[in-house]
Amino acid sequence: MRRFPILLFALFALSFTVQAEVKDVYDFDTRAEEQRYQNLIAELRCPKCQNNNIADSNSAISQDMRDEVYRMMKNGASNEEIVDALVSRFGEFVQYKPPVDRRTILLWAFPAIAVIGGFLVVVGVVMRSRQREQQGETLSQEDKRKAERILAGESDESAKG
Structure with a gap:
């Protein structure tokens, strides 16, 4: 009878570690499309984490940005259009490589x-x-x-x- 609370606690604690490891699963038609997606999310910075790209961040805003990148890719948007849309929504900070202009x-x-x-x-x-x-x-x-x-x-x- 004493083992039941310990077992219950162990299962409860394990559920949090398993839940934290869940990653996004997106369906891609080709390997090139998946690679394009991975490159895009690696080049965009998380506005909340600031030191992580959206591929590595677990924040809700990064999840939203990954979903937006995937949705825009499926709708046929180019890489520039996707980056421009996210920059207009979240600001230039989300770019690891800002464009060269008179401000930068x-x-x-x-x-x-x-x-x-x-x-x-x-x-x-x-x-x-x-x-x-x-x-x-x-x-x-x-x-x-x-x-x-x-x-x-x-x-x-x-x-x-």
Whole structure:
């Protein structure tokens, strides 16, 4: 009799784990159509999760977006039409790859700007170190004599007197 509540609890807990693993099942006519669907849902970001695409998210809004992608595909919409419809509904944030336009040009150009800036910093450091080396080699005759006396162990003041 004591085993019944434990068994009931175990079955109850197991039902939640099984329920969480259920994935969407859509019917596709061809393998290419299924691959197109998978590519589309992998390229769209979940507005709620923000760090997941709608293929990986379990949120209700992602489910709605997956259903919408499937429905539009079945109605013959192109990839651009599907993405445009979801962007108009949820905003540009849902795109992992936003289009290049005047609002996003800095986003697209930043990696190149950072690489060029880093290159210029390295060039500047190298040029300064070469200048310092060249300046260090042009010692005056007096500085050379002081250096020789120091290396020979004489103090500066014993040489003057």
